[in-house]
Amino acid sequence: MGEKFFGKPIKRKEDPRFITGAGNYVDDITLQRQSYVAMVRSPHAHATIKSINVDKAKAHPGVIDVILGQEMLDAGIGSIPVGWLLDGLKTPPHYAITVDKARHQGEIVAAVIAEDSYTAEDAADLVEVVYDVHSAVANPAKALEGGAPQVHSDAPGNVTFNWQIGDKAATDAAFASAAKTVKLDLRNNRLIPNAIEPRASLADYNRGTQEYTLYTTSQNPHVHRLIIAAFVMGIPENKLRVISPDVGGGFGSKIFQYPEEIIVLYASKKHKRPVKWNAKRSESFLTDSHGRDHVTTAELAVDANANITGLRVKTAANMGAYLTLFAPAVPTYLYGTLLAGTYRTPNIHCEVTGVFTHTTPVDAYRGAGRPEATYLLERIVSYMAQELKMDPAEFRKKNFIGPDQFPYQTPVALAYDSGNYVPALEKALAMANYTKLRADQAEGRKNGRYIGIGFSTYLEACGLAPSAVVGSLGAQAGQWESSLVRVAPTGKVEVFTGSHSHGQGHETAFAQIVADRLGVTMEDVEIVHGDTAKMPYGWGTYGSRSGPVGTSAIVKAVEKVVNKGQKIAAHLLEAREEDLEFLEGKYQVKGSPDKAVSFGDIALQAHLAHNYPADLEPGLEASAFYDPANFVYPFGTHIAVVEVFPDTGKVEILRYIAVDDCGPQINPLIVQGQVHGGIAQGAAQALFENALYDDNAQLLSSSFMEYALPRADSLPSFEIDHTITPSPHNPLGVKGIGEAGCIASTAAVANAVNDALEPFGIRHLDMPLSPPRIWKAIQDAVPAQAAD
Amino acid sequence: MKVSIKVNGQNYTRDIEERTLLVHFLREQAGLTGTHIGCETSLCGACTVLLNGNAVKSCTVLAASADGTEVTTVEGLAKGNELHPIQEGFWEKHGLQCGFCTPGFLMATVQLLERNPNPTEDEIRHGLEGNYCRCTGYHNIVKAVQFAAAKMRGEAIAAD
């Protein structure tokens, strides 16, 4: 295999359509006789529906129908299921249109179908709903208190699950014998994903074939098909085709099966015409599954030599009003298992209570559980270093798992197969010019400048696997990936992948791998994804799995094609198969390069089958299913340098340095892009983003007017580099990089801000580190300055 | 009401409801779906087009108000098969990932560079504050704009 393309920063193949306005997103698709749906949503977080009057809405010109929950229930449309079960998990039903109560603001109570979107919206305003409004609760800790409003009658105390991992007795003992312990109360603030493309769904029922086609903004079309057909609609899986064309960002929020998707399918069959729904941004805020939202107490113990000896964690995880697809896995197996991080921590115990509240459901959002774990761990490690008066980099280095300790079994289930943490740290320190940075910080403090330096020496576990293991932990799904490689008679190659690209650049990165291995050009390879009628069954893209899992399936399928080609080549060259080698697109007799046949000729012969081995099937295509042997474990060091302005409390990120290790990089341009975007999203959690509910569980940050996404002028350019430690268990040695930036950066920025505040005697401030919060903390810490 | 808008040099006369937003006119009446809708509060900038040469958010203009104007959308940026230097810059510097915000960024950048052909990084970041991108962290968007600016000034482009 020549590596002409692998590892090269090749410009993306998909970009020409995006930069010319020729992308094809769901809302760009218009079908004949298309109708539109507008949702009537509960303005209340907790209310019994006393009555609904649809007469005026139905009488409105241009209105086709108004659909209520009972009608869909009567038609046999089921509840949207949970895809990850834990012991004792409470899973109250979650209907597309609620039939009894609204349990979060924005829950659908009726759907209005009309000839156009403006009319649908007009008629939605005419639906009269009488509510009996109840008190509501948004905060998970408050929801656990006695007397708190109950979300579901069959989940007493609002508890959906209690879960723990690690050895409690051993951990308690470690704390009892510790030289020093620290304790932090942390709130991991709730985030709203806000992919720039709002969700959209368009359903088209064909009464001739009785087949549904659903165009929808999904990160995993086959998962949508399986869940919706088999569990919600009760229709044969092969009668539902799900197409996710160009998708404008997901970040987890487009994994799940949403009520609107069910409604458009149902309405499309009922009215025998296409039905489209397109989220208004205000609907995205209220209904896209949110992320994070933990209330946590964390404790760390060290011995007299500053070795970490124990970590104890207790978390109340806000699940929102309903459990969506992966929700139970996020604050458990994707969270508790990551608490060892990069450190030798012999004793860890983590207890999590999943809590129902009257809020939008919470599920996987970029990083999913791992950012929460990393924020906690990296924050408390820095806090301990400060307590020990040790440099935070030194304290980390001292506690790193050594390069000779792999494979390393953590006390929280994961077994790290590889890692080498010091070189990444050293590289980042050198890039930062750390010694000088600390000197500048000290000098600045003398002159009233408050600079902070924050570390995050993170590790993450992605490329979720193996299937049997995740199954034993409660997943109702496999976590392998598929690929079908089909070679046309002209030698052009189509690669069908179960992965789904919604910004990750698969059409380029995957083509690089295939072009190298078949000795063809990038243009010869077409990556096909996002259509259940085309691809083999696949689990989609989330959890940074397309790099380590998706490409591995492709490599396997390509290998099969190459091997079959070799049989044909042996026949044509009248040579023994084992005497041939495949080099740069040619099968040739080893040592006799003039005795060769090109891959293109093989492709043609495979289809003509004229001069062909007798015992070989014609055609040239192969499929493969790859089930990974382990997670992959990317890691790295991020350093944030910030300045805090005490008179306003404002924070400016002065520099951001990141050294990440995702193994060999298929396309460095794409890897860097993923890192940049991840850093921005994680830093934004630390500084800007916060889903804020009031005491009635009304979302106060319900539009871009209140919820701050980072803008171009909120961030600096990033300084990034990498180390390369391959994964030992997949064919390319690659590790996921989609979430790493986001997992690492929140803690780095939070640590930097807290470091900057040290001169004020402030030991810890929680996120979001907003100007008012910082200003207030400074006032409280230095009362004398308050009058200034 | 009848509205005529010249989009990318072609005249579109349509009978529309008075309340139709320009972005809906472009997408649904003119069939030009490159202009995207990302929010409803005039903040995300995905719907940015040039209206009589000025970058505007087409979700915050009534089609009726744009009657008789000339609009350029992302579809009108390239000259035939020849990409505009700004398009080239975004491609070359990986200034996009999911591509949804990209048309708005491209059109805003047209105006930015028209008014300031040699912007500093700060000026680029400030100039594009009316556009949200959730994928790139803006790092490569800045590089893309710098690339385009250099090319439009006729300078040789340095390799990284």
Place this chain on the structure above:
Amino acid sequence: MYPAKFTYHAPWSVEEAITLMNENEDSKLIAGGHSLLPTMKMRLATPAHLIDMKNLRSLLSYIHDKGDHIAIGSLTTYHQIESSSLVKQAAAILAQTVSEVGDMQVRNMGTLGGSIAHADPAGDPPAAILASNATMVIQSSGGERTVAASDFFQGFFETAVGAGEILKEIRVPKFSGGSSYQKFKHPASGYAVAGVAVCLTKNGGNIGGVSVSVTGVSDGAYRANGVEAALTGQAFSEALAASAAAHAIDGIDALEDPFADAAYRGQLAKTLAKRAIIAAWNNA
């Protein structure tokens, strides 16, 4: 995202617009649309009649040198103002302030008249209008009247522009002293959590005349008389700026919202006032 139905009018004269307003009770004027349309898309505003000023642009979009003042048509866009060399030179506070509004696209469409007639308590332009002692020309069927800035802003989204009246022109006195607008942007909306505009003249080492206005902090923009009194005629120093700025919210109940409480907003007003005084002094 979908405004409710309305009847659309596009008059060709100010008089016609006024007649339309008088004939149609539930009507709204729309200029650049950047204050009104977002609320219509959320259906927070559902006027029965929309009177589009687009055909009056040739009439009301101008920046004229009138000797002692600059006359600015109410439909002049922020961009026209921020890029006008006349405004930059003779009414720098206005040029700087409007350059802080929204973003490039918003400044291309948004109009000065639309903004100040809307009187958003977190808007930037009212600060400059107050600090520069501008005068507003308002027309009704009965003729024209002028209103001083100090009488124009009347609280929460309230101005001196009454029913059946149209804001036609903004007259900004020429000013050659120092000025500065300092703003703390809401991290999401970009509106002013607080904004302070200062115009001052130097008299040797002393401050001569001074005007200070504050936006974002109260239900409407206001002149900070306490700050002005503490500065007028005094020898400039940074300490003076700080002590004078401490009067920025005298007699004001600062607004509260989920981002900033009253104490923080008040602090911002003082901090920004101090910065604006120093900056204005330095460029006087």
